[in-house]
Amino acid sequence: MDSAATAATAATTGLIFRDATDADVDALVALIESAYRGDSSRAGWTTEADILQGQRTDPEGVLQVIGAADSRLLMVERDGALVACCQLERRYDHAYFGMFAVSPALQGAGLGKVVIAEAERTALEDWGVSQMHMTVISVREDLIAWYGRRGYRRTGRMTPFPYGDERFGIPQRADLQFELLVKPLV
Incomplete structure (x- = not known):
């Protein structure tokens, strides 16, 4: 087995999926921030550090999702x-x-593929929904391509980035917007 296959196997074995609770908020905020913002995010490939500064989320936002x-x-x-x-x-x-985040040290080893597949399975089995939707910052071509390889298609439907609302970060460029990506689950 080559080193890439060994790393992928190590990154995706022994995983436990569970619903977050209020007690998990601090750890979740730290993970999400580390995957997207600041110098720690540069260890992985999902960093937004060059297009957004400031926070990606906060405890209140995570608590809202949980509740x-x-x-x-x-x-x-x-x-x-x-x-x-x-x-x-x-x-x-x-x-x-x-709110998808993978530890920067584990990015590129297949963990993200496993997580998104489990999310799709969960949504289909638990809710019986026919599609998965997500929004991605449209200038994130590498990330959009990654989702494309997982079966998500670009719709061309854009929504504005919330400029001036620092809860979502401090934009470093003036052309940010979100594009809707869609994947059929059935």
Whole structure:
């Protein structure tokens, strides 16, 4: 087995998926921040540090996801450590996928593929939804391509980035917007 295959196997074995609780908020915020913002995020490939500064989320935002009706925040643990997470929210005939983070040290080893597959399975089996939706910052071509390889298609439907609301970060460029990506689950 080559070193890439060995790393992928190590990154995806022994995983435990569970719903987050209020007691998990600090660990979740730390994981999400480390995957997207600041120097720690540069260890992985999902960093937004060059396009956004400031926070990606905060304890209040994570608590809202945990406590919302028709919402789940899935945690992924290995050997008792939080290694990934994602939000699932039922919205009529589809589920929304968000707040996706993988520890920067584990990115590129296949863990993200496993997490998104489990999220899709969960949404389909638990809610019977026909599609998964997500929004991605449209200038994140590498990330959009990664989702494309998982079966998500670009819709061209854009929503504005919330400029001036620092809860979502401090933009470093003026052309940020979100694009809707969609994948059929059935």
